[in-house]
Amino acid sequence: MSAKTDKMVTVPKAVINRLPMYHRFLYQLLLEGKEKISSQELSQLMRITSSQLRQDLSYFGEFGQQGYGYRVETLYQAISGILGLEKQYTAVIVGAGNIGRAIVNYPGFSRRGLKITGIFDNNPKNIGSQVGNLTVMDVEHLADFLKKYPVQIGIVSTPVQAAQKVAYILMKSGVRGIWNFAPIMLEKNGDVVVEDIHLGDSLLTLFYRLNEKEGKN
Amino acid sequence: MSAKTDKMVTVPKAVINRLPMYHRFLYQLLLEGKEKISSQELSQLMRITSSQLRQDLSYFGEFGQQGYGYRVETLYQAISGILGLEKQYTAVIVGAGNIGRAIVNYPGFSRRGLKITGIFDNNPKNIGSQVGNLTVMDVEHLADFLKKYPVQIGIVSTPVQAAQKVAYILMKSGVRGIWNFAPIMLEKNGDVVVEDIHLGDSLLTLFYRLNEKEGKN
DNA sequence: TAATATTCGTGATAAAATTCACTTATAGAA
């Protein structure tokens, strides 16, 4: 074990945000059948510095071997473990619109251990319809459903106007995390973890960067 | 004008990434009819410090008034201008699947000046079908289409296996920015701006944070 | 087996980002 983990140094946020990227690249390397890789080589693929890669990993332990590098398989497993991917996570989706459907239909999430157990909507047109192998339920039954079948994660993909209300129901019903797609900063209720996806913000950042470049020419 | 902009200090990345959040909150305040706001009050809504807010804005100019605060309208317009939202942006989407359709159908983007002029796919089942008021075209015609009707932005929402190939076509055809939804680090070709949305990474971050909390109890 | 080249892990240093704390301006009250 590394000195750093022994000393209980808190892991910087910036490091945590890079863990999924490491996981993604290692998964790719694994698919390609690559057995070993050095911090030098891996960091070049990721367009970061090798020292950043080594420093980041050092927060969690020692996974490589001097003079050799890292075994791709070992490092992949280690990072999977750090991220908690050996566990299964259960979730419900609220909002069976475009985003809600996209999530259900995306196979990548179940591969990573996410099991979606229910999808809810308030529109009679959607209620009862099939999304993947789930039947859309009435959001009126959300709290009851969660009482019977608790889940860890609530996915909010309703329009922004409904998002806070829905989030409160989820939090009251005991979800521990919310994955939020609505462009709103959700008020918390208890110690739930909220992870936001703000697609609009990402687009505006792209706009800014396009103009920035223009200005320099 | 602020001293900082005069001196041509480069704007930190972290600041740029917060601009869309400012825009989002100010838009909300505008809808609510709020006329003025102090850095104190606005920063509390955003859960940042007031000095960070003031420091961030100072990279672009002086938008407030001492002893008074900021006019919501003025600041909103200023940030819209910084982000380049007065302009129209044209884009094509490649990959008429769940994400591609979600983007076309989302009204928030056209409100921000994004005009989607074409959507492409390689699956005969999708080609010719209607998405919003666009007809899905064959990706074989993508390069020709862009020669006739150039756009600034290419949106990549194909499966990861096709993403790089599609991105090269877009870049060759002169797009200046790529908004990428595939879980891959795209190789660039020229000085195109690539903005990634890695939904999977966000989910893994949520997983990590859920476990982190558990460990502390 | 010995010599040499790799490459990790990490303490130290540098850079970037955030917060502090103070000056100045001005709004609003007396």
Add this chain to the structure above:
DNA sequence: TTCTATAAGTGAATTTTATCACGAATATTA
């Protein structure tokens, strides 16, 4: 009109993040 409270803007200090650079371990070659 004067006084007081508010609040922006900003240089400086602090904190956080990233990079450097080197010692120690190991692989590989001669």
